Amino acid sequence: MTTQLRVLGAEHWDHWFGRLERAFGGVPDPADERQLWRELTEVERSLAVWDDDEVVGTSGAFSFRLSVPGGVLVPAAGITMVSVQPTHRRRGLLTAMMRRLLDDARERGEPLAVLETSEPPIYGRFGFGNGTENVFAEIDTSRVHIDAPRDADAVRLRIAAPQDAVAACEKVYAARVAGRPGAPARKPGWERLPLLAPHSESGATGELLCVLAETDGEVSGYARYVVRPEVESSGRSGAVRLRDLEALDPVTYGALWRYLFDIDLTSRISVDRRPPDDPLWHMVSDIRRCRLTVQDAMYVRLVDVGAALRARTYAAPVDVVFEVEDVFCPWNAGRWRLMGDAEGAVCERSSDAADLALTARELGSGYLGGFALSAMAGAGRVRELRPGALAEASTAFRSDVAPWLPHGF
Structure with missing residues (x-):
């Protein structure tokens, strides 16, 4: 069987992305999410393996600038969208795509390549090592309280439409990037990623909400979240699902977390993708009832x-x-x-x-x-x-x- 590895043509994006979705279980992304990935895809850095008129392998790279220790933003190839159809396993397609992607990164003068992996054993043979971790938590807010820093009451909190608050949130995010190794500087378009419509596999989910924190009239932090309403025999017991949270100082940070813990008609917070050294773990009254789990995250090459x-x-x-x-x-x-x-x-x-x-x-x-x-x-x-x-x-x-x-x- 003869296959061809070619740079993706923009006109083939739908077919290419559809084959990626099929390789990951066949569940299509929501329309708004699919449209965003279409716009973010750098087609000149994306690859398709063709077998006649069928795409059987996909991969690509984003052009990132990644924060490293010392605060410098280093060019990095963000390897992404990697898949091989089950009919074409063990034929060297992944190796051929990785060869092309890493050679391209070298030609572009990118000292680093990074990726997230659905199967950790795959990428060690290509020189990638796990470089970051994510912490996940399910916090019982009926039993756990926040010990926020003094002066947290002086922080003004207000709910804003997420779309209207984008510029303010991105300013805070940008100010935090250099101080956190592994964080990418967001290029235009990426600010829309946290705004994607919430969707849930296990029940109805409320709208995406944004709370802004202000200190001395300036935005000093934000949190974006959704609420999933639930009713038990003892009353309402909803869940807050945090999407992202950033703050410029400890007082603002504590004020935002205290706000999330105190949302009416909820009894728990689901927290995804927090850093291992998150100050939150030093503010909670009972770390055991936060049910922390740690998972490998970004692989670095x-x-x-x-x-x-x-x-x-x-x-x-x-x-x-x-x-x-x-x-x-x-x-x-x-x-x-x-x-x-x-x-x-x-x-x-x-x-x-x-x-x-x-x-x-x-x-x-x-x-x-x-x-x-x-x-x-x-x-x-x-x-x-x-x-x-x-x-x-x-x-x-x-x-x-x-x-x-x-x-x-």
Whole structure:
């Protein structure tokens, strides 16, 4: 059977996206969501594998700028829309698409590639390592209360139409990006992603609501959420489902969470995609009744080892030589000497003896600072070749703020 890998033509987008939906179970996206993805798709960076006149493989990339430790926004390929039809498994189609996408990222000068995966075992062989985590929570607000910072009462809260509040919310989001490794700067169009109409598989859901927080007349935070009404024999017991929440200071942050906890006729909050170091976990009265679960999130791949390691800063002075194994992107293989601190870094090819040995996958996991190289060494994934080098590098790579991807792509 002969297949052809080609750049997607805009006229084939509907067929291409339909095959993506079929590969993920065949449930079509709502019309507004489908339209948004159509508009956000960079067709010149999207690939289709054709078998005669049928699309049997899909993939693409978004052109991101991703925050890294130190606050620099680094160009990154956001790998997305990846699927292979079940009739065409084990024929090398995924490998061919990943080869093309990573080669393209390199040609574009993007030091990083990132993706979200529905099946974690798939992408390690392409050099991707899990670099961020998401925390999910189901909070029993009838039993848990918020200890908000003092002065939270001074924050003015008002409900606004989500569409009317977009500019104010995006200003807050943009101000937060540099301080959170893993967060993408949103290009025009992406501000519409949190505004998609709510839909629920398990019952009726209310309209999307937005509450703005104001301090000294300026918007200092926001929360977007929906309420799912429910009635029990003991009375109304609805659920608040948080879509996103950002704030510029702890007082505003606490005021917004207290508002969500106190919404009438509700008894729980469903929280998706929060960072592992969310201050919320230090404000709740009973962490056990928040039912926290942690899940792997964004996978990171260094497309250009030297450029990527130079782009970020380091929590402590570091001078180590890495022996990097990279089968899928062999231009990265070999020895790299990294010298850096909190002010910046240099990373160049080296003929010096190696201090640490690891693969591109481990570099991806450790790059944003959320996973310690020492932990990977404990699993046998990083080898220390010079005594003391592991502690030095592991300390330097850590980020004071946990890396986090605020929204999907």
